[in-house]
Every structure is written in C-alpha cells, then in structure tokens.
Amino acid sequence: MVSRLRPFTTTIFAEMSALAVATDAINLGQGFPDTDGPPAVLEAARQAISDGVNQYPPGPGRPELRQAIAAVRAQTYGQHFDPDTEVLVTVGATEAIAAAVLGLCEPGDEVIALDPCYDSYPAVVAMAGAVLRPVPLRPDATGRFALDVDQLAAAITPRTRLLLLNTPHNPTGTVLTDAELDGVAELAVRHDLIVVTDEVYEYLTFDGVAHRPPATFPGMAERTVTVSSAGKSFSVTGWKIGWACGPAPLIAAVRAAKQFLTYVGGAPFQPAVTVALTSELEWVRQLRGDLQRKRDRLSAGLRAAGFEVLHPQGTYFVMTDIRSLGESDGMRFCLELPHRVGVVAVPGEVFFADSERGKPFVRFAFCKRDEVIDAACERLAGLH
Numbered sequence: 001m002v003s004r005l006r007p008f009t010t011t012i013f014a015e016m017s018a019l020a021v022a023t024d025a026i027n028l029g030q031g032f033p034d035t036d037g038p039p040a041v042l043e044a045a046r047q048a049i050s051d052g053v054n055q056y057p058p059g060p061g062r063p064e065l066r067q068a069i070a071a072v073r074a075q076t077y078g079q080h081f082d083p084d085t086e087v088l089v090t091v092g093a094t095e096a097i098a099a100a101v102l103g104l105c106e107p108g109d110e111v112i113a114l115d116p117c118y119d120s121y122p123a124v125v126a127m128a129g130a131v132l133r134p135v136p137l138r139p140d141a142t143g144r145f146a147l148d149v150d151q152l153a154a155a156i157t158p159r160t161r162l163l164l165l166n167t168p169h170n171p172t173g174t175v176l177t178d179a180e181l182d183g184v185a186e187l188a189v190r191h192d193l194i195v196v197t198d199e200v201y202e203y204l205t206f207d208g209v210a211h212r213p214p215a216t217f218p219g220m221a222e223r224t225v226t227v228s229s230a231g232k233s234f235s236v237t238g239w240k241i242g243w244a245c246g247p248a249p250l251i252a253a254v255r256a257a258k259q260f261l262t263y264v265g266g267a268p269f270q271p272a273v274t275v276a277l278t279s280e281l282e283w284v285r286q287l288r289g290d291l292q293r294k295r296d297r298l299s300a301g302l303r304a305a306g307f308e309v310l311h312p313q314g315t316y317f318v319m320t321d322i323r324s325l326g327e328s329d330g331m332r333f334c335l336e337l338p339h340r341v342g343v344v345a346v347p348g349e350v351f352f353a354d355s356e357r358g359k360p361f362v363r364f365a366f367c368k369r370d371e372v373i374d375a376a377c378e379r380l381a382g383l384h
C-alpha cells in the first residue's frame with residue numbers, strides 16, 4: 001500500500017458493524033437507519049428497473065434529477081443553480097467531496113477542515129497529496145461543539161486552497177450558527193478560498209434550529225461547492241446518490257475528477273431520487289420530528305446510564321463524554337462495550353486529528369426503531 005494511504009486502512013464503521021454482528025450486539029455505531037425510506041421512492045426504483053433504466057446514465061446525471069436538485073435548492077434556500085452546468089450527480093456525497101478535493105487541489109495545497117471531522121476527509125486530502133489543517137470545534141458551556149473563528153483565521157496560510165465545512169456536523173451534531181458562518185465567509189472572501197460544504201444532514205436539525213447553507217452568505221456563492229445526498233434525507237444510505245452544486249468552473253473541475261473515478265452511477269436510483277425530491281419533502285419533515293424524539297429518548301437513556309450527553313442540534317448522532325462514568329479511553333470502552341452489555345458505539349477519537357483530544361468521546365447513532373433504542377438503553381443501564 002502507498003504510504004499516503006497507510007493510515008487509512010479499514011474504516012471504523014465497517015470494523016464496528018462487523019463487531020456488532022460477531023457479538024450479536026445492538027449496533028448504534030455506524031449511522032444507517034433501520035427502517036426504509038418513503039414507499040413511493042422505493043417503488044420508483046423498482047419501476048425504473050422494470051422500465052429498463054439500467055444502462056449508463058448521462059455523465060453529469062439524469063437531467064430531471066439535476067433539475068429537481070436545482071429546484072429544491074431554490075425553493076428551500078433561495079440558491080440558484082443552472083441544472084446543465086452547475087449541478088453534478090455523484091456516487092454519494094463521499095464521491096462529490098473526493099472529486100472536489102482531487103479536482104481543485106494541487107499537491108502541497110492546504111485544506112482546512114473542522115476537527116473532529118468525517119473520516120473520509122483526511123483520506124481524500126491524502127489521496128490528493130494535499131495537507132490537512134484541522135481547526136478544532138470545542139464544547140462550550142452548553143455542551144455544543146463550537147467553532148472559534150479566530151482559530152480558523154490562524155490556520156490560514158498562503159498555501160491554503162480549500163475550506164472543507166460540514167454542517168450539520170458529524171460526529172458532534174453541531175449546526176453552524178449565522179455568526180460562525182459570517183466569520184467563515186468573511187475569511188474565505190478575504191483569502192480567496194474555495195469552500196466545499198458537506199450538507200448531507202441538511203434536513204435533520206432539531207429544536208427549530210435551521211440549517212443555513214454556507215453558500216448563501218455574502219461572497220460565498222461564487223466560491224462554494226455545495227454537496228449533499230439522498231442517503232440521510234430519505235433513509236436510503238445504500239443507494240449512494242449524491243450531488244455537487246456550484247459555479248460552472250468549480251463544477252467542471254469536480255466533474256473532471258468524477259468522470260475518471262466512477263464515470264456515472266446508480267442509474268435506476270436517479271429517477272427514484274427525483275421522485276423523492278419532487279414529492280417527499282413532507283416525509284423528510286416527519287423524519288426530522290421522529291429523529292428529534294429519538295435523540296431525546298436515547299439521550300435520556302444515556303444520561304440514566306451515567307454518560308455525559310453533548311446535546312446535538314442536528315444529524316442522527318449523539319456524542320457522549322465517558323469521563324462521567326469514570327472511563328477515559330473511548331476506543332477501549334467501545335471495543336469492550338459489546339462484550340460488557342451488548343451495545344456497539346463508535347469511539348470519538350477516530351474523528352479527531354489529535355486522537356488524544358478525542359479519547360473521552362463516544363458516539364451513538366439514534367436513527368433506529370424506538371424498541372431498539374429502548375433495548376440499548378436497558379442494556380447500557382447495566383454498566384453500573
């Protein structure tokens with residue numbers, strides 16, 4: 001294996017899901033829902049296969065899907081994208097992010113990412129030969145992982161090319177505030193940075209907190225690649241239909257990389273996701289309400305079991321601090337947990353640039369049926 005990929009062998013999600021199967025534990029590790037998406041959307045995929053939508057779709061994605069993506073961004077956030085030149089369908093958000101980094105960064109360029117971050121970011125930055133510069137999110141007095149814009153400013157150098165943002169944020173559940181995003185936008189404009197924003201949890205926000213796409217802030221539209229996908233919004237994480245939207249020259253760069261990574265993907269899922277975006281946003285609103293209740297259900301169980309819960313405002317993950325349990329090593333704790341009580345979670349440290357900083361954190365997913373959450377909470381109560 002090449003040296004730049006050596007730190008990135010098996011993903012922690014695959015590892016922990018395999019552990020859940022091997023120990024017959026309840027899997028609150030990898031973030032995938034245990035119920036299906038909207039029936040009409042599932043039916044549309046079956047129908048597309050029957051209708052012969054089984055060969056390569058057009059390179060940028062099927063036109064009606066690109067139109068639907070642009071229409072939803074316009075209707076929801078007032079963003080305007082030309083479906084022909086400013087929208088690209090990808091194999092999940094993962095490919096959109098990888099293609100953006102590969103298509104927009106020269107070797108040696110610096111990429112700033114929030115720390116902790118989703119595990120694919122450091123890997124694709126390494127594949128591009130670029131250099132990751134982490135900027136910490138730290139829990140504030142309320143337990144929200146907050147961005148210190150001054151620390152972001154301090155991380156910018158003449159080699160900084162790209163800012164990789166994620167809001168709502170995995171693994172912390174932070175939804176970046178207007179004040180944080182104003183600060184980000186001001187810096188991006190001042191230093192002429194490209195911004196890539198991962199918004200896969202855009203609809204999954206709670207307590208009335210609204211997701212604001214970074215590209216809607218002053219000076220940002222012309223420098224931002226907005227990434228999202230169908231997986232989380234419509235509970236079809238295995239379909240891997242994602243997209244990148246942005247100014248034509250930036251999308252052309254993403255497309256240049258994308259076409260030689262996968263060329264195209266998921267032909268019959270593309271019409272199904274078109275149905276999802278055009279007629280199932282109400283379903284997503286219900287999902288959001290359900291997830292808020294599930295967050296509260298799991299959080300209550302975790303608190304009762306002795307965890308400190310860092311209240312998430314979005315995503316379907318809750319970060320906990322295990323020092324309140326008298327524990328200090330999240331990795332060891334997660335490897336033992338299935339054997340101790342039959343529950344799988346993900347050690348926070350895998351998301352942190354400095355694993356020492358991430359050690360006390362453990363992430364649980366709450367995108368599961370109520371009875372699964374209840375059973376997990378009952379088991380976790382046995383930790384006492």
Ligand code: PMP
Pocket residue numbers: 091092093094095118166169170198200228229230231237240241242
């Ligand atoms: N970004 C974040 C922050 C995620 O949590 C995930 C989780 N799956 C992805 C990207 C990947 O999205 P997709 O499955 O659409 O590639």
Ligand code: GLN
Pocket residue numbers: 011013014029030031032170
């Ligand atoms: N995004 C999901 C998580 O954070 C899992 C994605 C994956 O398995 N790579 O748990």
